Amino acid sequence: MFTNKALRKSTFVFKTASDIISLVFFRHGNYRFLKNHIRTHLQSKIKPVTWVSFFFATRAFSLFRSKEQPQKNQTYVAVKPIENLLSEADELYNENKYIELYELLYPHKDDNEEILWRLARLLYNMSKQESSKEEKKRLVFEAYEFIDKALAINDSNFAVHKWYAILLDMRASYDGIKARVKELENVKTHMMRAVELNPKDATTFHMLGFWCFNISSMTWFQKKIASTLFAKPPSSSFEEALFYFNKAEEVEPNFYSQNLLMLGKTYLQLKKEEKARYYLKLASNYPPRTDDDLQARKEAADLLKNMEK
Numbered sequence: 001m002f003t004n005k006a007l008r009k010s011t012f013v014f015k016t017a018s019d020i021i022s023l024v025f026f027r028h029g030n031y032r033f034l035k036n037h038i039r040t041h042l043q044s045k046i047k048p049v050t051w052v053s054f055f056f057a058t059r060a061f062s063l064f065r066s067k068e069q070p071q072k073n074q075t076y077v078a079v080k081p082i083e084n085l086l087s088e089a090d091e092l093y094n095e096n097k098y099i100e101l102y103e104l105l106y107p108h109k110d111d112n113e114e115i116l117w118r119l120a121r122l123l124y125n126m127s128k129q130e131s132s133k134e135e136k137k138r139l140v141f142e143a144y145e146f147i148d149k150a151l152a153i154n155d156s157n158f159a160v161h162k163w164y165a166i167l168l169d170m171r172a173s174y175d176g177i178k179a180r181v182k183e184l185e186n187v188k189t190h191m192m193r194a195v196e197l198n199p200k201d202a203t204t205f206h207m208l209g210f211w212c213f214n215i216s217s218m219t220w221f222q223k224k225i226a227s228t229l230f231a232k233p234p235s236s237s238f239e240e241a242l243f244y245f246n247k248a249e250e251v252e253p254n255f256y257s258q259n260l261l262m263l264g265k266t267y268l269q270l271k272k273e274e275k276a277r278y279y280l281k282l283a284s285n286y287p288p289r290t291d292d293d294l295q296a297r298k299e300a301a302d303l304l305k306n307m308e309k
Helices: 031-042 070-079 082-094 098-108 113-129 133-153 158-173 177-182 184-197 202-216 220-229 238-251 257-269 273-284 291-307
Strands: none
Touching: 082 098, 082 113, 098 113, 113 133, 113 158, 133 158, 158 177, 158 184, 158 202, 177 184, 177 220, 184 202, 202 238, 202 257, 238 257, 257 273, 257 291, 273 291
C-alpha cells in the first residue's frame, strides 16, 4: 500500500507559473542505461528525498549492494510472489535503496499497476535529485509513461491517481505555462479521485490544499493566461485550501511540517492572525528531520517575526 511513511519521502511542489520550455521527448526504456544513470548520479550526491521539498522523515540513503548478481536476480524474479515482491519493494523504498529497488521492480514492469506506480514514484524521486536538466526530463517522462500505463490497467487505485496527478503536472511543466495551466483541472480531478478512493490519506488532502492555495494566489498575468485557455478558468479560494489542510490534520495530526506552515499561511490570507500564529509556532518548532522541515521552520519563524513588527 501507499503508506504515509513512504509518502513523506516523496515530493510535490506545484507551481502555477514556470519558464516556457520547448517540449522535447527524451525516452529511454533501456534498463542498463538507467541503472548506470542511477549509479553515476546518485552515488556521490544523494540526499534524502522529502515529501513536498509533492510532498514530504529523513534518513541517510543506504546505497548500493556491493555486487550485482544477475543470475541470482533472474531466479529471484521467477519465483517471488507479487505480495512478497511489493513488501520488499516498500522496504527498499523506505530505506532509500534506489538501485536495488529498480533492479527488483523493473523486470516486472508489465505485471500490474502496483509495480508500475512504484516505478513511477521511484523515477520521480530520482528526478528531484538530478542536477542535469536533460536527465531530469528523461526521468520525468519515463515516470509518466509508467503511471499512464498503470492508470490504463486500473483506474480504481488511489495511489495511481495520486501519482498521475503529480506526474501530469511535472510533464506539463516542460510544455510551458500554458500547457501547465491547461492541465490544472485534470491534476485536481485525479487528486479528488485519490481521496475518494482513500479518504484516510493525509498527504493527498495536503496536495489538494496546496493546489487550492496556489490557484487562489495566482497573479493577474496567470489568471489572464487561464482565461484564454478556458471558458471558465480554474478557481478556488483560501477557504477551500483551509478545508483541505485541516482535513489532512484531522486524518493524521502533525504528520507534516509543511501542512502546519500552510495552515498558518492560509489563516494569514484570511486575516485570522491568532490562528495563523498558532500554526506557525507549531511549524517553527517542528522537529527537523528533512529539508522540508528545515524550510518550514525557517519560513514560519520569518512570518512570525514579521507579524510582530
